[in-house]
Amino acid sequence: MLATPDDDALARAFAHYEEHGYVHLGRLVPDEDLEVLRARINQIMLGEVVYPGMFFQHDSPTGRYEDAPIGQGWQGPSLAYRKIEKLELDPLFRKHMEDPAFERIVRARIAGDIALYRAIVMNKHASGGSDLPWHQDGGTFWGLDRDPELQLWTALDDAPLDGGCLEFVPGTHKRGLATPLGGVIPREMTDPEESRKVLVPARAGDVVLIHNYVWHRSGRTLTGAQRRAFSVCYMSAATRCRRKKRAPRQFVRLFQGGAAVGGTGMGAVE
Ligand SMILES: O=C(O)CCC(=O)C(=O)O
Structure with a gap:
């Protein structure tokens, strides 16, 4: 069970998120939950727990994002997958994404029924993993009739300054999409903004709320330890998939069990 934010903490957090495009919510996840999720994602990568239809992308041999294999899925037991979707x-990750604390945060921003766009683990293996370039999460690449705005990122391991922490260019969510396609932002746009970037280190169990449009990235880890993070993108259940070549995606509904009540215990807003 996660620590649940009270009304004041939530209001402060959303003020920061609206201004900067992200907010570090502090430590919400207890150690016992982290241990369970860390063990489970490693079991999934190693093929010890298998779900047909799960998406895997192995990391690149070079540490360059551009060199990561595309369309190859699970390539055998390895703790060097960069992304699992x-x-x-998985019932353990499903329980985490539907925790009452998350429900409270999500319902404060999204009216009506809630759906899931994606639930992913981003993994940087102990030998470093790869750089994730500046990007936005939306645009025609996502194929929706409206872009979601709310992602809850949980650090499953420490993500210190030299260990693959999140980086942001604050306020860039207010500019909309850098390109209609979305995704990776062209270097000629990001280079002049490098001096404005903010690094947001996290401890295992910390949660960061991310606006899909804020420019964000993460580097390789230099600590010698695996850095796993679980990122969930929530959206209104009214959102429709616009793709035409295949049947439109149907999105899983979340929080069908009822609205969460208030509580206490949210950490400092950073
Ligand atoms: O975990 C990371 O390194 C990046 C996460 C991210 O880009 C996201 O959650 O949208």
Whole structure:
């Protein structure tokens, strides 16, 4: 069970998120939950727990994002996958993303029924992993009739300054999409903004709320330890998939069990 934010903490957090495009919510996840999720994602990568339809992308041999293999899926037991998607298939990750604390945060921003766009683990393996370039999470690449705005990122391991922490260019969410396609932002746009970037180190169990449009990235880890993070993108259940070539995606509904009540215990807003 996560620590649940009270009304004041939530209001302060959302003021920061609106201004800067992200907010560090502090430590919400207890150690016992982290241990369970860390063990489970390693079991999934190693093929000890298998869900048909789960998406895997192995990391690149070079540490360059551009060199990561595309379309190859699970390539055998390895702790060097960079991205695992569809974690809603796993009951432990599903429980985490539907925790009452998350429900409270999500319902404060999204009216009506809630759906899941994606639930992913981003993994940087102990030998470093790869750089994730400046990007936005939306645009035609996402294929929706409206872009989601709310992602809850949970550090499953420490993500210190030299260990693959999140980096942001504050306020960039207010500019909309850098390109209609979305995704990776062209270097000629990001280079002049490098001096404005803010590094947001996290301890295991910390949660960061991310606006899909804020420019964000993360580097390789230099600590020698694996850095795993679980990122969930929530959206209104009214959102529709616009793709035409295949049947439109149907999105999993979340929080069908009822609205969360208030509580206490949210950490400092950073
Ligand atoms: O975990 C990371 O390194 C990046 C996460 C991210 O880009 C996201 O959650 O949108």
